[in-house]
Amino acid sequence: MNPSPEVPDSREANAIEEAKKGSAAAFEYLYEKHKRRVYSLCLRMTGDTAEAEDLTQEAFLQMFRKIGTFRGESAFSTWLHRLAVNLVLMRLRKKNVLTSSLDEAQGQDPGENRVREYGAADVVLTGAVDRVTLERAIEALPAGYRTIFHLHDVEGYEHKEIAGMIGCSVGNSKSQLHKARMKLRELLQMRPTGPSESEAETEKEQK
Amino acid sequence: MNCEEFEREFANLEHLSDDSAALEAHRASCRSCAGLVSDVKFITAEARQMTSSSEPSGRVWRQIHSELQKSGLIKEPRQTVFAPAPAFGWFPRMSMGLAYAAVFVIALGVVYIYSILAPRVATPALPQPPNPPFAQVFEKIPPQQRSTYVNHLNQVDASIEQLKAFLAAHPEDPFARQELFTTYQQKSRLWEDLVRWHDFSESTAPPAIPEAIPASSQP
Ligand SMILES: [Zn+2]
Numbered sequence A: 001m002n003p004s005p006e007v008p009d010s011r012e013a014n015a016i017e018e019a020k021k022g023s024a025a026a027f028e029y030l031y032e033k034h035k036r037r038v039y040s041l042c043l044r045m046t047g048d049t050a051e052a053e054d055l056t057q058e059a060f061l062q063m064f065r066k067i068g069t070f071r072g073e074s075a076f077s078t079w080l081h082r083l084a085v086n087l088v089l090m091r092l093r094k095k096n097v098l099t100s101s102l103d104e105a106q107g108q109d110p111g112e113n114r115v116r117e118y119g120a121a122d123v124v125l126t127g128a129v130d131r132v133t134l135e136r137a138i139e140a141l142p143a144g145y146r147t148i149f150h151l152h153d154v155e156g157y158e159h160k161e162i163a164g165m166i167g168c169s170v171g172n173s174k175s176q177l178h179k180a181r182m183k184l185r186e187l188l189q190m191r192p193t194g195p196s197e198s199e200a201e202t203e204k205e206q207k
Numbered sequence B: 001m002n003c004e005e006f007e008r009e010f011a012n013l014e015h016l017s018d019d020s021a022a023l024e025a026h027r028a029s030c031r032s033c034a035g036l037v038s039d040v041k042f043i044t045a046e047a048r049q050m051t052s053s054s055e056p057s058g059r060v061w062r063q064i065h066s067e068l069q070k071s072g073l074i075k076e077p078r079q080t081v082f083a084p085a086p087a088f089g090w091f092p093r094m095s096m097g098l099a100y101a102a103v104f105v106i107a108l109g110v111v112y113i114y115s116i117l118a119p120r121v122a123t124p125a126l127p128q129p130p131n132p133p134f135a136q137v138f139e140k141i142p143p144q145q146r147s148t149y150v151n152h153l154n155q156v157d158a159s160i161e162q163l164k165a166f167l168a169a170h171p172e173d174p175f176a177r178q179e180l181f182t183t184y185q186q187k188s189r190l191w192e193d194l195v196r197w198h199d200f201s202e203s204t205a206p207p208a209i210p211e212a213i214p215a216s217s218q219p
Helices: A010-020 A024-046 A049-065 A076-094 A097-106 A131-139 A143-154 A159-166 A170-189 A195-206 B003-011 B021-029 B031-048 B058-070 B096-117 B134-138 B143-169 B174-197
Strands: none
Touching: A010 A024, A024 A049, A024 A076, A024 A131, A024 A143, A024 B058, A049 A076, A049 B058, A076 A143, A076 A159, A131 A143, A131 A170, A131 B031, A143 A159, A143 A170, A143 B031, A159 A170, A170 B003, A170 B031, B003 B021, B003 B031, B021 B031, B058 B143, B058 B174, B134 B143, B134 B174, B143 B174
16 A cells, blocks of 8 residues: 555644543544544445444444554554455455455456447546546446455555455456446446536427 | 557556556557546546545444443543533643634634624524433433433533523524534434434334524524
């Protein structure tokens, strides 16, 4: 993983020490500081708000229960993040979402499910695709694809790390990522293209 | 290299920047594959910048807090809702002069902005707080858990009383009205949690959360 450079945060270190002593305010500070990142990780990987909240709660609780052993060699956020990823993967594995979609993919010829016709120039994505559209497209990905795309392209994990976390081969992780990106590209190219087109549709229907 | 070979090799790259000469040569002469690469680069660049805009509901922290309390990791009583625990326990360690000056300046700003924005209209009546049958449900849960809920309920009720008294004296204060609305919601959520975590067959349905404090334009 290539986390953004961690700036030593003395307030956070202070909060960790206070939390070890049992300060509610310190726990709350740590929660407030990291809740968005953990929650959005869980939400994007599961695609379900209730489940994401449940996992966020579990990640923080596990983290806080072990806070007495935290020595500060690694960044708190990295530790928490890794914990959250593992919890999500465990949950997806339990629900069989991950393994079934990976198993399916493993048996597939890499050329299957191709959405691209070679030689034909596709509609190229532009800056017109906004963040919300991209988020929706990611949500629409099958669970296995979404997990690998999220881990690699959003969180910045390497294929080797992902393979270790998920229990698949590096080649499988790469091919899943490629398929996820192609699926996203397809979803984004199919996005509604503004009011003029839908107005035309309505007009057609009225006739 | 044809398009299929291109895509296979492209999919196998560890990083997008690991582009080989062969890939580059094909891309230079093939619009379709060039488009694919540029789209993937666009998607991954956007993905890396995705920020966390959404956040978990307040319920998550309340559950964490209550679990931490139950397991003894929090070693202090919870503060009342009306006077929430300062988010920064170390704030008082700042130079106190500086801290007070900052608070004073912020307060001045708030008063000023409010004086500009506050609509001069009649104040609406306060909605009634949610009043589910807590006592009936408390009887049915184990004493250790009961005390946590009872404490929390007492704190929320005390906050509601404080805020109502404050609003009686300052009926047009929008911040206090919002705060009161929030405490009503807290009370409703406390009830929801209670009902959710303790499966009572004959329990009543959770109360509806008041829609909103009526807009100040209403009579
Ligand atoms: Zn080509």
